Amino acid sequence: MMQVSDFPLNALMEITTRPPLVFVRGEGSWLWDHAGRRYLDFIQGWAVNALGHCPPEIRAALAEQAATLINPSPAFWNAPSARLAQRLVDHSCFQRVFFANSGAEANEGAIKLARKWGTRHRGGAYEIITFDHAFHGRTLATMSASGKPGWDALFEPKVPGFPKATLNDLGSVERLINDRTVAVMLEPIQGEAGVLCATDDFLRALRALTHARGLLLIVDEVQTGMGRTGRLFGYEHAGIEPDIMTLGKGIGGGVPLAALLAREATCCFEHGDQGGTYNGNPLMAAVGAAVLEALLAPGFLQGVTARGEQLERGLAALSRQRGLGEVRGRGLLMALDLGRDAGAKVVEHARANGLLLNSPRPNTLRFMPALNVSAEEIELMLAGLDGALAATLAQ
Numbered sequence: 001m002m003q004v005s006d007f008p009l010n011a012l013m014e015i016t017t018r019p020p021l022v023f024v025r026g027e028g029s030w031l032w033d034h035a036g037r038r039y040l041d042f043i044q045g046w047a048v049n050a051l052g053h054c055p056p057e058i059r060a061a062l063a064e065q066a067a068t069l070i071n072p073s074p075a076f077w078n079a080p081s082a083r084l085a086q087r088l089v090d091h092s093c094f095q096r097v098f099f100a101n102s103g104a105e106a107n108e109g110a111i112k113l114a115r116k117w118g119t120r121h122r123g124g125a126y127e128i129i130t131f132d133h134a135f136h137g138r139t140l141a142t143m144s145a146s147g148k149p150g151w152d153a154l155f156e157p158k159v160p161g162f163p164k165a166t167l168n169d170l171g172s173v174e175r176l177i178n179d180r181t182v183a184v185m186l187e188p189i190q191g192e193a194g195v196l197c198a199t200d201d202f203l204r205a206l207r208a209l210t211h212a213r214g215l216l217l218i219v220d221e222v223q224t225g226m227g228r229t230g231r232l233f234g235y236e237h238a239g240i241e242p243d244i245m246t247l248g249k250g251i252g253g254g255v256p257l258a259a260l261l262a263r264e265a266t267c268c269f270e271h272g273d274q275g276g277t278y279n280g281n282p283l284m285a286a287v288g289a290a291v292l293e294a295l296l297a298p299g300f301l302q303g304v305t306a307r308g309e310q311l312e313r314g315l316a317a318l319s320r321q322r323g324l325g326e327v328r329g330r331g332l333l334m335a336l337d338l339g340r341d342a343g344a345k346v347v348e349h350a351r352a353n354g355l356l357l358n359s360p361r362p363n364t365l366r367f368m369p370a371l372n373v374s375a376e377e378i379e380l381m382l383a384g385l386d387g388a389l390a391a392t393l394a395q
């Protein structure tokens with residue numbers, strides 16, 4: 001049997017605390033560690049594995065594309081990226097797509113596109129209003145756009161031009177608008193902040209306000225996009241049409257793929273403004289196309305909604321029985337407020353008993369299973385969670 005010490009872990013740069021586990025294999029909703037122990041995974045690579053671990057669709061797409069064409073260079077067209085872009089355009093309110101390799105990079109692209117548009121159409125306006133607790137990525141500009149507590153003092157100086165408003169408070173946005181403002185950017189659900197939802201009314205009011213003031217509306221759907229909320233894109237719930245959207249995480253089903261989508265009138269990059277060595281490479285685009293086809297199959301998104309409702313009901317029942325806090329979220333992006341800072345303990349206890357959960361805040365648990373998780377797996381998770389709550393809240 002393998003030990004953790006059998007792996008040369010000290011060669012990796014120290015960036016976070018990790019449990020003494022090395023995962024070696026995955027299938028669907030399940031992961032196996034170095035010692036052969038099995039875990040039910042409700043983290044799924046951080047809401048990344050839309051179809052679970054190592055799904056047949058992705059294995060087939062990778063194998064076929066790897067044997068055909070991996071990267072002809074971003075200076076030439078390739079078929080998989082064109083096909084995936086067309087499918088995204090067919091199923092959204094956008095007309096153009098630029099592929100990237102991470103959510104942060106897609107958001108960098110959105111910021112650049114908005115700034116370019118401001119240069120062209122708003123007299124050099126460049127400020128993008130973002131929100132407290134927002135998470136847009138880990139590049140310098142996307143960290144500056146984020147409103148994550150504790151990041152204010154990190155890697156100074158920040159990129160200027162990202163004043164912060166309060167989610168679901170239209171007045172707080174209005175007060176920040178001036179001649180320098182070019183756009184408003186937000187996540188339909190703030191995932192990393194602990195699953196804090198922008199209300200549909202707020203999104204509609206924000207769309208009306210940005211229209212009235214001649215500003216762009218940018219939605220960061222890196223976490224909420226690609227079926228996570230039960231619709232293909234989160235903005236659909238509010239019935240709005242944003243100007244720019246970014247995708248990441250689920251679009252690659254586990255491989256590095258992200259996208260920047262924009263309405264035709266917003267597309268103002270000139271040749272040379274934007275690019276990247278791996279952007280739109282056929283290998284990743286072929287995977288994205290396979291993931292999207294799976295999400296568009298008849299009944300798939302209804303399944304996400306049904307499993308989401310099952311998860312919500314189960315969490316609400318646990319919360320009532322144990323006197324915990326609110327259940328938040330949509331589709332298969334849900335959170336349970338524990339009403340006390342017990343998140344880390346619950347996560348640790350669950351893991352020791354073969355269940356992987358995430359605690360984005362000390363008092364909050366987040367649930368982001370594969371979108372094709374089964375009803376039985378949700379019941380298994382709820383039972384495991386109940387056990388972990390019983391053991392940790394009693395202490």
Ligand SMILES: *Cc1c(COP(=O)(O)O)cnc(C)c1O
Pocket residue numbers: 101102103104105107135136137138187191192220221222223224248249
């Ligand atoms: C994860 C995330 C990002 C960053 O994506 P990376 O691929 O880690 O760069 C950006 N925005 C949101 C809403 C996210 O959840």
